[in-house]
Amino acid sequence: MKPSDHPDPFKQARIEQGVSEIDDQNDPVNMVLRLKDVRKCAHNWKTYSSEATPGRIVVPSEVNIRDTRQIPFEVDPPKHGAFRQLLDPWFKRPLQDDYRDKLRTQISALIHEVIQQQSIEAIHGFSLLLQSRALTLLMNTPESEADTFISWGTHVFRSEDDPLDAGKAQQLYDYIDQKIDEAEANPSEDLFSTLLAAEVEGQKLTREQIKGIIILTFAGGRDTVINMVTNTLAYLADHPESLKRLREEPEIRTRAIEELIRYFSPLTHMGRVATEDAQVCEHAIKANSRISLCWASANRDETVFENPNEVVLDRKINPHVAFGFATHNCLGATHARTIMQVLIDELCQQVDHIDFVSADENIEQWGKFERKVGYHKLNLAFHPV
Amino acid sequence: MAKITFITKDDNTIVCEADSGSVMELAVQNGVKGIDGDCGGVCSCATCHVHVAPDSVERVGEAGEIEKDMLELDDEANERSRLCCQLEVSDELDGIVLHVAH
Numbered sequence: 035m036k037p038s039d040h041p042d043p044f045k046q047a048r049i050e051q052g053v054s055e056i057d058d059q060n061d062p063v064n065m066v067l068r069l070k071d072v073r074k075c076a077h078n079w080k081t082y083s084s085e086a087t088p089g090r091i092v093v094p095s096e097v098n099i100r101d102t103r104q105i106p107f108e109v110d111p112p113k114h115g116a117f118r119q120l121l122d123p124w125f126k127r128p129l130q131d132d133y134r135d136k137l138r139t140q141i142s143a144l145i146h147e148v149i150q151q152q153s154i155e156a157i158h159g160f161s162l163l164l165q166s167r168a169l170t171l172l173m174n175t176p177e178s179e180a181d182t183f184i185s186w187g188t189h190v191f192r193s194e195d196d197p198l199d200a201g202k203a204q205q206l207y208d209y210i211d212q213k214i215d216e217a218e219a220n221p222s223e224d225l226f227s228t229l230l231a232a233e234v235e236g237q238k239l240t241r242e243q244i245k246g247i248i249i250l251t252f253a254g255g256r257d258t259v260i261n262m263v264t265n266t267l268a269y270l271a272d273h274p275e276s277l278k279r280l281r282e283e284p285e286i287r288t289r290a291i292e293e294l295i296r297y298f299s300p301l302t303h304m305g306r307v308a309t310e311d312a313q314v315c316e317h318a319i320k321a322n323s324r325i326s327l328c329w330a331s332a333n334r335d336e337t338v339f340e341n342p343n344e345v346v347l348d349r350k351i352n353p354h355v356a357f358g359f360a361t362h363n364c365l366g367a368t369h370a371r372t373i374m375q376v377l378i379d380e381l382c383q384q385v386d387h388i389d390f391v392s393a394d395e396n397i398e399q400w401g402k403f404e405r406k407v408g409y410h411k412l413n414l415a416f417h418p419v
Numbered sequence: 420m421a422k423i424t425f426i427t428k429d430d431n432t433i434v435c436e437a438d439s440g441s442v443m444e445l446a447v448q449n450g451v452k453g454i455d456g457d458c459g460g461v462c463s464c465a466t467c468h469v470h471v472a473p474d475s476v477e478r479v480g481e482a483g484e485i486e487k488d489m490l491e492l493d494d495e496a497n498e499r500s501r502l503c504c505q506l507e508v509s510d511e512l513d514g515i516v517l518h519v520a521h
Contacts, residue, residue, distance in 0.1 A: 077492040349461065351461060351462045351485055352458075352461035353463050353488070355463075367457060371459075
């Protein structure tokens with residue numbers, strides 16, 4: 035096994051049972067493990083709802099650390115569609131040339147900086163900086179705000195020794211309150227001001243709704259993007275032949291990005307609450323109990339993907355669910371994909387190879403499953419072309 | 420060179436020409452409304468769903484198994500549905516008409 039490998043802990047349970055129950059703060063979760071079942075459950079929002087008590091569809095559950103409903107994430111149709119209609123154009127801005135150019139300037143400068151150093155710790159010296167600065171583009175706030183985001187660390191709800199840190203969450207809520215106050219007093223072109231001026235179904239958004247959208251923007255794209263970027267660097271350090279191939283065959287980059295996202299599946303799973311008694315793989319799901327849609331397991335489903343545990347850079351058909359599926363698919367996917375496109379382009383242009391110096395893996399524990407989602411520490415040395 | 424016609428949900432007709440690439444890429448390049456191609460064409464996002472016009476069905480052919488599984492869960496799917504990222508532009512497709520599903 036190579037140090038950048040991400041093994042699949044779900045294989046046996048996926049093949050033999052298809053569903054596996056884990057506990058989470060006395061609110062157990064049936065993890066759905068097969069791709070087709072995950073897709074079907076994601077599609078069936080009437081039976082598997084996202085509109086439960088705020089925080090309950092997240093695993094580990096956040097019901098004890100927040101009351102604000104994240105929007106549109108914790109709202110089901112038809113209201114969900116009205117919010118997406120408002121938000122989709124904003125979150126598709128990464129497709130615009132000037133957005134992409136600004137992102138390229140940020141990432142290019144960051145790579146230029148790390149090349150000068152002997153070695154770096156990639157999470158705090160690269161991925162956290164990249165994610166925080168890119169987030170200022172997504173929110174259209176001054177880039178200087180990134181310093182505040184960087185000071186919060188890698189996760190907005192969790193600290194190093196506490197998977198659910200209420201104090202840390204409060205820091206984010208206070209920041210958001212302050213920024214909404216500022217936008218009320220001095221409207222600008224940023225996301226806060228845009229939401230204050232917006233209407234959904236003919237009504238202004240409430241402050242609580244605005245907070246729900248902003249919290250989602252911070253929480254949904256934090257550790258996921260950081261892990262995606264860090265894992266990509268680790269993979270390319272460990273596979274210099276892949277960096278060479280991406281440099282020589284730019285036409286495969288789009289496929290390579292989808293493949294890396296499939297392989298890493300930065301978000302392991304997301305929960306739903308059953309609105310009625312149901313069944314998955316002949317396994318009874320009781321009304322008001324939780325299931326989770328295990329994107330990470332589905333993305334290694336051997337009945338769909340050939341060589342599921344290998345990174346096949348030019349994989350042609352890749353029906354992965356790393357960004358979710360159906361109604362509640364990832365609002366930030368365009369931003370995430372654009373980050374990956376620019377990152378790969380700039381690495382190809384500036385970096386000859388990366389040395390994998392040392393790593394401390396971040397292993398999540400879900401019941402009996404141990405899943406590597408990324409790294410606590412990753413030391414790398416970049417070498418210029 | 421293949422000439423391909425897209426008809427959008429709001430009844431705009433867009434005629435495009437190409438000799439290579441996927442039909443999804445052609446649609447995105449020409450700004451066809453309702454074809455996003457978010458995943459770049461690897462059959463993951465289902466944002467390039469079209470209904471093939473009845474007299475074009477034979478030339479376009481049937482969806483593969485993975486593509487069918489994706490379409491099965493799309494509320495707009497019918498027996499003429501395809502994800503157009505899985506259609507390679509070729510002379511064979513010259514003259515086909517595709518109705519955008521969303």
